[in-house]
Amino acid sequence: MTEFLTPQQLARRTGAAVDAAVAAGRERGLTVTDAEVLHDLFSVVVHLSPAPVVARIPTVLAPGTDPAEMARRQQAELDVTRWLDEQGTPVLAPSPLVPREPVRRDGFCLTLWQFVEQVADTEPDYVVNAERTAELHAALRSYPGRLPFLSAADPDSITASLHALDDRPDLAAAADVDRARREWQVLEPLVRSRAAFADAFPGIDLQPLHGDSPPANLFAGVDGYRFADFELVTFGPVEWDLAGIGPELTAAYDRGARRAGMRELDPGVLRFVNAVGMVRIVASLALVPQQPVLAQYLQPAVEQWRDAPFAGGMAG
Incomplete structure (x- = not known):
């Protein structure tokens, strides 16, 4: 252990x-x-x-x-x-x-x-940040390099982390691990396969993405804002970058998208990426022994997930 x-x-x-x-x-x-x-x-x-x-x-x-x-x-x-x-x-x-x-x-x-020197004690404006994310997506569309499909989900790590949570009631309840594993069985094929995703969501265009919630990763520099932390840069639907942010911020993104000449968010794809995001949160409980403070950030989201539809309704 x-x-x-x-x-x-x-x-x-x-x-x-x-x-x-x-x-x-x-x-x-x-x-x-x-x-x-x-x-x-x-x-x-x-x-x-x-x-x-x-x-x-x-x-x-x-x-x-x-x-x-x-x-x-x-x-x-x-x-x-x-x-x-x-x-x-x-x-x-x-x-x-x-x-x-x-x-x-x-x-x-x-x-x-x-x-870059950071402005001290600034509270992020997530509504403004969500609107700005559409500007980032517009810029990324022209990126010439190749990026793997939804690598930001890190499917191998999700599988390994859920396995690591077996017999670890100090980290996650057995019922939570069982549900997360069953949800992952539904979601994983669409994460691993671009073709499977296209079959499930025909007509949804794909592009280079930040990979890890740009609205939460804008750096307030003394010379202006900057997008930061592209550690999970990937290729997929723009909805991936807006997972879990809620209706107020998705509406803000749509405003920015219209202004930038981008498409608005697709509700079905949002349900999918939100569901994958929640399974990733449960899997992340396996990291708590390495950084115990993570538990206080992850547990509230896990409690919300318990009341959410199974696999975001993807299995219905």
């Missing part, structure tokens, strides 16, 4: 990630005299001061995470954000001071980004 990390173990993990980032930066010619941790949840994000560079080091990993696959995803993120930046789309971009590629160091796989 995987034990919950103690505060001391969490601190050592963060310290090791920071040390790896500092060493990686110095090896690439950066002057690093101080390292300020800016964020620490799924990844450690650290400013390699005084260099204008931020390192992001994933530390909370799903069961069965393949380092080679992680590096591929990180390279895709670097490529997409570099391209968007070159097109004039406001993003947190890779650092131009180092090669734009993932760095493996001391058991971590990290990426290096431009440092």
Whole structure:
């Protein structure tokens, strides 16, 4: 049984990630005299001061995470954000001071980004952010690179995580795991197969996507907003980026879509991506031993899911 990390173990993990980032930066010619941790949840994000560079080091990993696959995803993120930046789309971009590629160091796989000063103590306006997401989608439509279909769902990790929750009542009730597994049997074929998705939702166009809720990932820089955290960049229906945000924000996205010349959200596809998102939340309970604070974020969503239609109504 995987034990919950103690505060001391969490601190050592963060310290090791920071040390790896500092060493990686110095090896690439950066002057690093101080390292300020800016964020620490799924990844450690650290400013390699005084260099204008931020390192992001994933530390909370799903069961069965393949380092080679992680590096591929990180390279895709670097490529997409570099391209968007070159097109004039406001993003947190890779650092131009180092090669734009993932760095493996001391058991971590990290990426290096431009440092942008953040406006302190700003509350995000999710309605405005949802409208702006349509602008991002309009920009991404022209991205020339190839991205895998709905890789952001990480189906292998969902399966492995649900298996890891077996006989773990301290993490998830057996009834919840059973329901999530049965829902996943309904949803998984449409996640894994572009053809199956097209059969279920004929006429829905697909395109490059942010992959991880752009309305929640806009960075408030002193020079304006920037889209951030493209770690799950993928290819699929635009609805994927709006999963779980509720009717007020989907209406805001539709306003932005009309303004940007994009299509409005399809209710059926929204039900599908919302259902997949909820199964991913249940599966994410397997990560709690690695980051115990996650439980307080995940449990309210799990409680809502229990009252929701089975598989978002997809099995009806």
